Amino acid sequence: xxxxxxxxxxxxxxxxxxxxxxxxxxxxxxxxxxxxxxxxxxxxxxxxxxxxxxxxxxxxxxxxxxxxxxxxxxxxxxxxxxxxxxxxxxxxxxxxxxxxxxxxxxxxxxxxxxxxxxxxxxxxxxxxxxxxxxxxxxxxxxxxxxxxxxxxxxxxxxxxxx
Numbered sequence: 646x647x648x649x650x651x652x653x654x655x656x657x658x659x660x661x662x663x664x665x666x667x668x669x670x671x672x673x674x675x676x677x678x679x680x681x682x683x684x685x686x687x688x689x690x691x692x693x694x695x696x697x698x699x700x701x702x703x704x705x706x707x708x709x710x711x712x713x714x715x716x717x718x719x720x721x722x723x724x725x726x727x728x729x730x731x732x733x734x735x736x737x738x739x740x741x742x743x744x745x746x747x748x749x750x751x752x753x754x755x756x757x758x759x760x761x762x763x764x765x766x767x768x769x770x771x772x773x774x775x776x777x778x779x780x781x782x783x784x785x786x787x788x789x790x791x792x793x794x795x796x797x798x799x800x801x802x803x804x805x806x807x
Contacts, residue, residue: 667694667776669705670800677793694776694803699724701772703779703801707734720779720799726768728781742781744768752787762786776801 672687692705700723707716716734723729728742741748742765752761767782782796 665694665803667692667703668802669694669703670802671797672800673795673797675793675795678791694801696774703799707732722770722772722779726770728765728768728770728779742768742783759788762789772801774803776803 668689669692670687670689672685674683674685676683688708690705690708692703695702695704700721703720703722705718707718708714714735716732716736719731719733721729721731726744729739730742731739736752738752738761739750740761740763741750742763744765744767747762747764749760749762751758763783763785765781765783767780769778769780771778771780778801779799780796784794785792
């Protein structure tokens with residue numbers, strides 16, 4: 646399990662001004678045929694948590710701990726529990742999670758595009774203007790081959806200093 650970057654709390658939320666610094670905890674679990682059992686990772690970092698209309702955006706910079714240093718991750722949470730995760734940097738990808746739906750897109754690593762398909766089994770959005778949680782349970786295929794079953798739990802606490 647990996648943990649990094651604890652921040653101090655400041656008295657500001659996404660509701661007050663439309664944007665804000667946030668403490669972001671990301672716990673991911675992966676089940677893959679390549680290893681017995683599961684692999685778990687937890688990252689705690691600071692980033693941005695914003696609200697525009699009825700959509701929430703979570704953004705943060707990846708670190709060397711995840712192996713994707715130099716990449717920015719943005720998660721857009723839309724009404725109807727549609728979640729879009731976009732990574733831009735040394736590895737680029739866009740994944741759309743909609744419960745009960747299958748979505749495909751391109752994944753770029755070292756200028757080699759691959760087809761990434763996501764099947765979202767469950768999306769639970771409990772975000773509020775001050776923070777909250779987002780849970781997604783899904784599986785990934787890369788170029789039509791099963792890669793792994795995953796789940797991710799993101800906890801947001803708004804109003805922190807970076």
